[in-house]
Amino acid sequence: MTGMEARDTELKRELDASLQARRELGEEYESALVDSFLEKVDQRVDAAVERRVRRQFAESQMAAARDSRSPGATDSWGERFGFGIVSLVLAVPLSAIGAGTAHLPGLLVTWVGIVGVNVVQAARTSPGLFGLRRRGSDRDDDWKD
Helix, strand or coil: CCHHHHHHHHHHHHHHHHHHHHHHHCHHHHHHHHHHHHHHHHHHHHHHHHHHHHHHHHHHHHHHHHHHHCCCCCCCHHHHHHHHHHHHHHHHHHHHHHHHHHHHHHHHHHHHHHHHHHHHHHHHHCHHHHCCCCCCCCCHHHHCC
16 A cells, blocks of 8 residues: 555545544534544645645755756856956966066966966866867767667
8 A cells, every 4th residue: 555545545534534423413513523624634735735845845956956066057158257357467467477587488388378277267168169068968969879
């Protein structure tokens, strides 16, 4: 017997008991017996709805937690733009240090580093930009047999 069948059987017993009490007590207690039975049904419905709401809420929280852990879930255009601006602002003193220390080779190494950091950031936030795909992205596999 499943949980649903057990609850149905229990509810049926409650209804049978209410009907038996009505027969024994008479019509003057009919409305009180019906109200009592309906209160029990309401409690069961409320409990079932509460369980479903809790389960759906937990599922939505799990889905949100999974999405927030995926790379790039919080990446936005503003974040990418901000990263580019910060790297350009930092490029000025880094270029001066590199050129002042090692002249042209130092300047080149500095700019290779700046460009490299920006390429890695762009690849991380926009995988399609360089022909890369994120893990779990199997859109093309739908066409393969």
